[in-house]
Amino acid sequence: MTIDLQYRSPAPGISVPQPRTMKRFIVENNPFYLLSAACMLLGLMTLTNSLSFSPIPHHRLIVLIGTLNLYEAVLIGLAGWLIVKRRLVRDAEILLAIEALFLADGAMLSAEMFTADIALGVMVNFALLAMAMGKLIAILAALKLPVARMLPPLMLQLSLVLGLPGFLKMSAGTSGNLSPLALYAAWWTFALFPVATYVVWRVASSREAMSAPWQHISELQPRRRIAVTFAVMAGVSMLVHLCMSSWVYKVHWYPAHLTPLALGVAFTAGLAARRGAKDTTYLKMQTWLPVFAVVMSIAAPRPLTINPNGFAFTTLRLSLIGAALVYAQAFITRRSIRWGFVSLGCLLTTSLGATMSAILDTLFTPLRIAGESSGKIVPTTSAGWGAVSVISAFVLLAAGAVVSLYKKPPVESDVAEAFSVALREADLKQRKAV
Secondary structure (H helix, E strand, C coil), X not given: CCCCCCCXXXXXXXXXXXXCCHXXXXXXXXXXXXXXXXXXXXXXXXXXXXXXXXXCCHHHHHHHHXXXXXXXXXXXXXHHHHHHHHCCHHHHHHHXXXXXXXXXXXXXXXXXXXXXXXXXXXXXXXXXXXHHHHHHHHHHHHCCCCHHHHHHHHHHHHHHHXXXXXXXXXXXXXXXXXXXXXXXXXXXXXXXXXXXXXXXXXXXXXXXXXXXXXXXXXXXXXXXXXXXXXXXXXXXXXXXXXXXXHHHCCCCCCHHHHHHHHHHHHXXXXXXXXXXXXXXXXXXXXXXXXXXXXHHCCCCCHHHCECHXXXXXXXXXXXXXXXXXXXXXXXXXXXXXXXXXXXXXXXXXXXXXXCHHHHHHHHHHHHHHHHHCXXXXXXXXXXXXXHHHHHHHHHHHHHHHHHHHHCCCCCCCHHHHHHHHHHHHHHHHHHHHC
């Protein structure tokens, strides 16, 4: 008796798990692109003295901007080569995400240029905006996405991001003292970013995008992710710029600064729900985000209040107007009368006062006056009580009629209706026979 001890390879089709090695990890994840972006970002911040907050000469800033644009050109070219020649979509997505970061002024070079010289900053940023348009056109055309429909929302976002430092610098003037009202106005532009991001997502998911086949990969999701990444990165950059501006100009941060973002997301949720989304999350966002916006603005700080012709526009009044617009959108899209009443209620509240104390005073003053003069209104004779009873009869009759209008008439089933018709016909025939 012999025992066969020869080694036999596994059956074909069964993969043997390979040990995790450093080489395999590097090949699968390729961290060098992210490390390269981190080194570039750190190098730019160091060379611009952003870590020490000391200004640098104009020519050094221009050289750094040129270097960054050269780096961006390499990113775009390498991403296109990986997609077309190698079909490595994941690596190309990483490169284009890095490009989206630097395109949205992630290195803060635009802000540094405005700090150095306003006039030169305006010219340089117009040039950067023109180059950004060319880069976006090249990327969208390479991805076979609708350039004419997708470019406007992306350019709107980039224009606001690149123009924000200049607006704040000019608002601060030579003294460098920025008005809290100017920063609050800049926060209101942030309400456009959720809407613009949703427009980019809709265009990237449209039939026009699907009708143009991408010969390098048949799926639409990678192209849509890349397009949305540019929009999201612009929004993140805008948020960072706004938060940094409060610290740089030493302007107090108020909870009311979150109001525009909440209202913008709520309005975007209404647009998404209009497209037939069955998820109740959109309805909840459309319902509660305006409430959150009003709560954040309820303090109505005086530095954020404007008084044109004596009519005060406080943060509370502006948030109520924004909430009324969101609920009016819900009334139009969902065709439910309750949203119309809520929208009118918000507008009515804005007319009662500019602050919470003024609104409460407007509400309770008539009640207090009525309580003080109640002795003159309440009848003291039997004739007076009789007149009140007659008037109450008519009022209650009208109330009953209104309630009856809301009731639906009872609907008989088809079987019961047919049976009653048959009984009537049989009774009629019996009478004729008699």
